[in-house]
Amino acid sequence: MQHPSITEKYFPALKERNFRIYWLGQCLSLIGTWMQNVGQSWLVLELTGSAQKLSIINALQFFPMMLFSLFAGPIIDSFPKKRILLFTQSALAILALILAFLTWTNIIQYWMVLILAVLLGIVQLIDNPCRHAFVIELSGKEALTNAVALNSTAFNLARMAGPAVAGLLIEAIGIAPCFFLNGISFIAVILALLFIKVQVKTDLKKPESIKEILNQTKEGIIYTARNKNILTPLLLLGVISLFIINYNIMIPTFSKTILHRTVSGYGFLMTSLGLGSFFAALTLAMKSTKGPTLIRLYGGALGVSIAYITLSFQTDYTVTALLLGFIGFCSISLSTSTNAVLQLESDNAHRGRVMSIFMLIFGGVTPIGALYSGTVIERFGVPIYLQVSGAIGLAASIIALFNIHFLSHVIRKRNRNLK
Template sequence: MKLLPKFRFKLNLDLPAFRSRNYRLYFAGQALSMTGNFMTQVAILWLIYRLTDSALLLGLAGFFGQLPVFALAPISGILADRYNRYHLLLLFQVVGFLISITLTIITFLGWANFWTLLILSAFLGFLKGLDVPVRNAFVSDMVSRELMGNAIALNAAFLNGARLFGPALGGILIAQFDAGFCFLYDSLSYLIAIWAISAMQITPRKVEIQTSNTWQKLREGFQYAYYFLPVRSILLLLAVASLVGMSYTTLLPIFAVEVLRGGSETLGFLTAAAAMGSVFACVYLSFRHSVMGLERLIAFCPAIMGIGFIFFSLSQVFWISQLALVLVGWSSTLQVAASNTVLQFIVEDSKRGRVMSFYAMCFMGMAPFGNLVAGTLAHYFKAPNTLILGGVVCIVGSVLFAQQLPQMAKLIHLGTNQVASN
């Protein structure tokens, strides 16, 4: 009797980026630090909602906390193209530690109020606006050319994983202890990140002699991003998804308390569900070795995220809400990380910092406007209706983007092959 064929499953666990000592140090420090950053964000929002009991003020806090990202990202992109990214990144970590330890002290001493939290949140947004473009562009300084592809994918994966996993841990810490412990973790993680960056051995890159002023460099970057179709399309879709979709975390306290009739524990489990979806996305992206096909993920993930928002908004059952947020976390992380990877592969090295600053504007810079709109709409039309509207907009944006997918895929693959041949 002929035996059935044996099916063998081989999982490729090779992560080329970890061959680099610099990247191992960066990963160890930033994985902890970025998780702490997002824990701080959810802790600030929880404290503000507990102090004010106002959806409008919650949206206002989210607006001012992230508005500097939109305003400062282009300037940071110019800095990233003009100056030593290693020194800039180290400086930003030190400033971040000082802000975080201040939050820790005032919270444990009972001095936290709406205005102090709003001001410190704005300072964190100011820092993030300068930090994110430099951080993204720094990948090309950290590893060799042959390791760059996996480093970009892995870097984007863990950064966006921390964006969802951090709030989950923050919600659990708030439920079990107090918001001050989120700030304390963030402060300690900054110290580890500073040590890790200091231990790196970075070869200074050659910086072109600047013959134009800041405004000319910024205009040059805008023109490049606008006239290069793949870059323009990716950034526009990311901006739409960020504006109407990624601000949902601002409304989670309302869903936890008013819709699901829970408290901080419910908030922790909801954010953990979104983080679980993010973990699935991160595992998938981390083991990818090619940029091919990522444009399809970019096209369809916003529609999946929109469907998740609609189910979450209509649900009054806790486990259904969790499943919907798993879908949201999975799709949003895939879109953001895939967009980061494709952009870094197809842009010119001399314009990398500025393009990544536009990426930061669209990904994080649109969020404050989304927070303000979400908080305002939730105040007048209730949080569930607000998220349903955001889900519909995400679906429409995905459909419009998909119509030009064949042409864009051809251009992206051409650009990727040109980078690989250099």
């Protein structure tokens, strides 16, 4: 009797040619993305020395998603997703190269970073939910949970490698190469999209007016609100995203003001976060045949909240790195499990709109979360921010546990259908 290979047993999504090519392209490109994230945060701190001004950058970058994410859904459901991604990935590459040029020539000023952050947010408004909704077309429904977890693995592998490389690169030759390498890295995804072959749907109904877009958006909201299997995880994720997942503000400020570290020290803290996230995503991928579970949803929310409170009492670099690894593990367990539940529970006609709502909850609240975290840190310090945010997350998790019986029934039913 022939035993299944490791790929067949643990990573069935990689057997699909289209998903395999696309995933490899993402692995390369996402490293560049995380290099730019670190470079941009450090650039703003060098230009301004203000955590609050850094929070404004992060807020503006996600502001378009907060305002217009719901309206992106009808567009994504109405056009071929491959064509949309070719456009958005090319636009992201151009923006990264512009930032690289401005930084390299020493022209860069704070207001220029603000403008580029807004433009980046506008492109990501379409790009992010489209990438999530595109996965099922590449992997098929049976391998979807595994594909979602593998995408998260790639994202967090990049989160682990990108910041460390960026920190060393910035100390050695400056910030601009981080942005340049990110711009070049988008070529990997663009080439992958050109090589994959997906069936072009001819029954896509394109909205013909603003009114029709609004009506389709409203329909997506009603569909989500009426489906408690989708709504319950979304609400918990929303609270954690708003108050806790503000790592681009908290970690560089914690590194600089509490631990008194240089940019390389900050980079390796981000790597610790990425390492924990990577192991969480890899674990989820290997266990994906069992489907999403309650321990990953609620356990992730509880774990990240408790770890935030614990971190507020730390001044030791090693302990901080370990706690950030645990925070990364818990936050990815929550977000990836939520992502899988939403895609499995939504039908083909509404999936783009559901994932747009997911991006609104997961990323669209970032402007509010960034302003909240930056303001609290500026006025009261990082420890108070960690304690208050951790307490809010803990309270939300405990309240959400009252729904555990209902959601447990739903997930058990879903997992039986997957077998």
